[in-house]
Amino acid sequence: xxxxxxxxxxxxxxxxxxxxxxxxxxxxxxxxxxxxxxxxxxxxxxxxxxxxxxxxxxxxxxxxxxxxxxxxxxxxxxxxxxxxxxxxxxxxxxxxxxxxxxxxxxxxxxxxxxxxxxxxxxxxxxxxxxxxxxxxxxxxxxxxxxxxxxxxxxxxxxxxxxxxxxxxxxxxxxxxxxxxxxxxxxxxxxxxxxxxxxxxxxxxxxxxxxxxxxxxxxxxxxxxxxxxxxxxxxxxxxxxxxxxxxxxxxxxxxxxxxxxxxxxxxxxxxxxxxxxxxxxxxxxxxxxxxxxxxxxxxx
Amino acid sequence: xxxxxxxxxxxxxxxxxxxxxxxxxxxxxxxxxxxxxxxxxxxxxxxxxxxxxxxxxxxxxxxxxxxxxxxxxxxxxxxxxxxxxxxxxxxxxxxxxxxxxxxxxxxxxxxxxxxxxxxxxxxxxxxxxxxxxxxxxxxxxxxxxxxxxxxxxxxxxxxxxxxxxxxxxxxxxxxxxxxxxxxxxxxxxxxxxxxxxxxxxxxxxxxxxxxxxxxxxxxxxxxxxxxxxxxxxxxxxxxxxxxxxxxxxxxxxxxxxxxxxxxxxxxxxxxxxxxxxxxxxxxxxxxxxxxx
Numbered sequence: 001x002x003x004x005x006x007x008x009x010x011x012x013x014x015x016x017x018x019x020x021x022x023x024x025x026x027x028x029x030x031x032x033x034x035x036x037x038x039x040x041x042x043x044x045x046x047x048x049x050x051x052x053x054x055x056x057x058x059x060x061x062x063x064x065x066x067x068x069x070x071x072x073x074x075x076x077x078x079x080x081x082x083x084x085x086x087x088x089x090x091x092x093x094x095x096x097x098x099x100x101x102x103x104x105x106x107x108x109x110x111x112x113x114x115x116x117x118x119x120x121x122x123x124x125x126x127x128x129x130x131x132x133x134x135x136x137x138x139x140x141x142x143x144x145x146x147x148x149x150x151x152x153x154x155x156x157x158x159x160x161x162x163x164x165x166x167x168x169x170x171x172x173x174x175x176x177x178x179x180x181x182x183x184x185x186x187x188x189x190x191x192x193x194x195x196x197x198x199x200x201x202x203x204x205x206x207x208x209x210x211x212x213x214x215x216x217x218x219x220x221x222x223x224x225x226x227x228x229x230x231x232x233x234x235x236x237x238x239x240x241x242x243x244x245x246x247x248x249x250x251x252x253x254x255x256x257x258x259x260x261x262x263x264x265x266x267x268x269x270x271x272x273x274x275x276x277x278x279x280x281x282x283x284x285x286x287x288x289x290x291x292x293x294x295x296x297x298x299x
Numbered sequence: 300x301x302x303x304x305x306x307x308x309x310x311x312x313x314x315x316x317x318x319x320x321x322x323x324x325x326x327x328x329x330x331x332x333x334x335x336x337x338x339x340x341x342x343x344x345x346x347x348x349x350x351x352x353x354x355x356x357x358x359x360x361x362x363x364x365x366x367x368x369x370x371x372x373x374x375x376x377x378x379x380x381x382x383x384x385x386x387x388x389x390x391x392x393x394x395x396x397x398x399x400x401x402x403x404x405x406x407x408x409x410x411x412x413x414x415x416x417x418x419x420x421x422x423x424x425x426x427x428x429x430x431x432x433x434x435x436x437x438x439x440x441x442x443x444x445x446x447x448x449x450x451x452x453x454x455x456x457x458x459x460x461x462x463x464x465x466x467x468x469x470x471x472x473x474x475x476x477x478x479x480x481x482x483x484x485x486x487x488x489x490x491x492x493x494x495x496x497x498x499x500x501x502x503x504x505x506x507x508x509x510x511x512x513x514x515x516x517x518x519x520x521x522x523x524x525x526x527x528x529x530x531x532x533x534x535x536x537x538x539x540x541x542x543x544x545x546x547x548x549x550x551x552x553x554x555x556x557x558x559x560x561x562x563x564x565x566x567x568x569x570x571x572x573x574x575x576x577x578x579x580x581x582x583x584x585x586x587x588x589x590x591x
Contacts, residue, residue: 006402009400009477010402010404012477012478013400013402013403013404013478014397014403014404016393016396016397016478016479016482017394017397017403017409019389019393020390020391020394020448020453023390023444023448024448026433027421027429027444027448028421029412029416030425031422031425031428032416032419032421032422032425033425034422034424034426034428037425093321096314096318097318099310099314100311100314100315100318102315105315105318108322109318109321111574113321113322113325114577115325115326115329115573118507118569118573119507119566119569120506120509120565120566121507121509122509122525122526122528122529122532122562122565123507123528123562123565123566125529125532126528126558127328127329127331127332130335130532130558131328131331135346136346137346137349140346169324173325177581200307201307201310233510234508234509237510237513238529252423255423255424256423256514259423259424260424268423268424269424269425272420272422272423272424275420276419276420276422279420280418280419283418
């Protein structure tokens with residue numbers, strides 16, 4: 001009797017799970033298996049099963065192709081700069097905000113700092129192209145103070161700087177929430193004890209707050225480095241134009257342009273595999289390193 | 300709570316000043332946009348508007364509200380956000396629920412398989428081909444279905460469900476409820492916070508993205524607001540067809556003011572609900588950070 005009821009439960013549960021499981025199968029696992037086409041000369045008309053098998057041709061082609069090396073370089077540069085500048089920003093901001101004593105001021109500041117996260121990249125891009133365009137407000141002000149106008153949006157040397165600053169502008173407030181949440185969990189007695197021992201503001205920050213945040217910092221940094229080669233495609237695509245392509249073309253935009261638009265499915269899938277492997281190797285390597293040195297790891 | 304000393308005063312003032320400046324940089328660009336959109340085109344075109352409107356007028360909004368395709372695009376955005384969020388909640392909550400139940404066959408393995416997709420990125424080209432094979436190219440389903448379920452949300456919801464008291468569940472089962480009854484009458488009603496959080500993230504995410512529409516849609520009639528807007532404002536606004544709109548509507552508007560107004564038009568829903576949502580999304584991020 002009881003056993004019968006239990007087996008009914010199992011069937012009901014399976015039935016409830018079916019839609020979600022099917023979704024994972026169709027939209028996550030089948031595409032993963034679809035990486036197969038990197039080893040074929042995939043042809044839309046022949047399809048997955050009848051396209052010609054070519055082994056590692058596309059991978060060899062990839063490394064011989066100067067365009068691939070350029071895109072790799074650009075992706076690495078964008079990834080590294082956004083970690084170097086973008087990763088510490090929310091941490092510093094959270095530490096500073098934690099020093100604000102007036103609670104209404106703190107709340108208002110938080111509300112305003114989160115706001116840009118909720119704007120789309122089209123909107124953020126629209127606002128800033130308007131401000132930075134050749135006849136935009138920034139250039140009007142530059143000229144007004146006797147300077148020369150600057151083509152911010154079409155000069156390669158400004159591209160990375162603009163991309164990274166806007167990325168920080170949009171997400172810094174949002175990313176700091178995790179640190180603020182971690183800070184609320186710190187035992188206040190620690191600060192009192194430090195105070196009695198004569199520790200000042202910065203000493204408390206350095207010796208109590210930062211060490212308490214360390215596990216969160218390491219986990220977030222590891223995850224971030226695993227995505228070193230992943231750019232925000234909506235952001236980069238918005239600002240990309242032929243004049244800045246030599247510095248702005250990254251893997252995600254390249255796969256979109258050459259793969260999807262240009263129809264080179266197999267070649268760009270090979271690039272996708274390369275990118276995924278680099279990410280996974282980075283995470284696994286650094287995870288091991290981190291577990292050995294600090295004891296923190298993500299799995 | 301840190302303890303404050305008198306010697307910390309200068310630092311506190313400097314810190315407060317820093318945040319005032321920073322907050323200003325967060326709202327100034329938006330304020331600028333609002334001012335441009337309600338300024339007279341003469342001032343807007345010559346970039347004389349900085350933070351306050353000059354030659355206040357609302358005619359650009361009349362032009363914009365008169366554009367049928369803007370309303371259609373907004374309708375599409377609302378439709379895909381609502382449908383996508385509904386589907387997301389159904390798929391995520393059912394799957395997460397079964398993963399918390401001991402009677403679920405193979406739940407350990409399924410949990411691992413879901414975690415696996417979190418680590419291995421889903422490739423763009425093969426995903427596109429799957430959507431294509433399913434016949435969803437150039438339909439709104441392509442923007443609703445593929446993105447509806449993700450490992451991250453499943454784990455957030457699963458963690459939340461696990462916090463629901465096992466005694467309550469047992470009591471319901473003794474009273475004769477089946478698994479479906481427990482899900483519908485106990486778990487879902489108790490999970491309003493996590494459902495609201497995920498609904499918020501998913502609907503804002505769908506509302507704001509344009510990449511899916513860019514790759515899956517062909518006919519302009521189906522374009523959601525963000526893609527339509529992107530085509531209007533991208534590439535430094537050189538050849539976006541805005542001049543012709545400005546000409547069509549007489550000299551009352553200019554590309555500058557229309558662009559600004561269109562950007563605000565598409566942000567309006569988010570700016571309107573933003574203050575009310577704040578308490579949810581902060582909680583939501585914390586739910587996320589407790590994931591492990």
